[in-house]
Amino acid sequence: MQKATKMAQPFVRQYNPDTDYESMLEVFHECIGDNLKFEPAWTISAYCWCIPYLLLSPSTCFVLDDSNGKAVGYILGVPDTTVFIKRWRQYYIPKLDEAKMPRPDIADDDDEAWALNWEDDPVGSLLKVLWGPERVMGLKGVDELIRNHSGHLHIDILPDFQRRGYGGKLMTALLIKLQDLNAIGCHIVLPAANTDACRFYGRYGFHVYEGSMNDGGTGEPGMLKDGSICLVQKF
Incomplete structure (x- = not known):
């Protein structure tokens, strides 16, 4: 009897800027979130949470390959957030199309005006x-x-490939x-209500940051005013 052919399985590999860019954006x-699935939020959000990592730190981006060369998930990260922010300002912001993505007309020192309001003003x-x-x-305000x-990191996996162990491999x-x-360590900020995600990160050594989030916080360790929580791991 002929043995059944074993089907190729998805696997994790390094991001390839020449072949993966478009499928990363698709993922x-x-x-x-549904609250951002409209224009111009649909476009701008990728310029916030996906594209800068692919351009500024491709060596720390990993792909979940469907076994046919297409990304069906990814993890994006950087080893040093401070350096990444400097590169964002130096190399990324100057290339933005300000006609399509205008800079907010807010003074740099007006902390209250820079506060995020996802519910009422997601595009802003x-x-x-x-x-x-x-x-x-x-x-x-949280230098320590x-x-x-x-x-820090971001991870996304298409629904058909979730809960199959690929998140852990990424x-x-x-x-x-x-x-x-x-x-020397890593942090991630996510909605505190997303208990499944909190448990997932906990399996990989992350725990609630024990310090205060200062003016961005609620007084509880690791909690921000918008309902997000900061998880950390020290290497």
């Missing part, structure tokens, strides 16, 4: 992320957090890479 747009909030990355990724957990690949690059 991103499939996975973003995206533009604030795009033009003021240090206020979001740098978690302004960034100093001790310098890296996490393992990135965390090894960040340690190889001498990152």
Whole structure:
């Protein structure tokens, strides 16, 4: 009797800028929240949470390959958030099309006006992320957090490939890479209500940040005013 042919399985590999860019964007747009699935939020959101990683730190981006060369998931990360923000300002912002993605007309020192309001003004909030990355990724006012957990990451997987162990493989690949690059730790901010995600990160050594989030927080360790929570891991 002829043996059944074993079907190729999805696998994790390094991001390839020459072949993966478009499918990475497809994964991103499939996975973003419904509150951003309209224009111009649909376009701007990719310029906030996907494209800068692909352009500025491709060596720390990993793909879940469907076994036919197409990305069906990814993990994007950086070993040093402070350096990444500097590169964002130096190399990324100057290339933005300000006619399509205008800089918010807000003074740099007006912290209240730079606050994000996803419910009432999602497009305005995206533009604030795009033009003021240090206020979001740098978690302004939380220097100790960034100093001790310098890296950060984003992960997205298409629904058909979720809950099959691929998220863990992506996490393992990135965390090894960040340690190889001498990152001393990593942080991630996500909705506190997303308990499944919190448990997932917990399996890979992440726990709630024990410090105060300062003016961005609620007084509870790791909690931000918008209902997000900061998880950390020290290598």
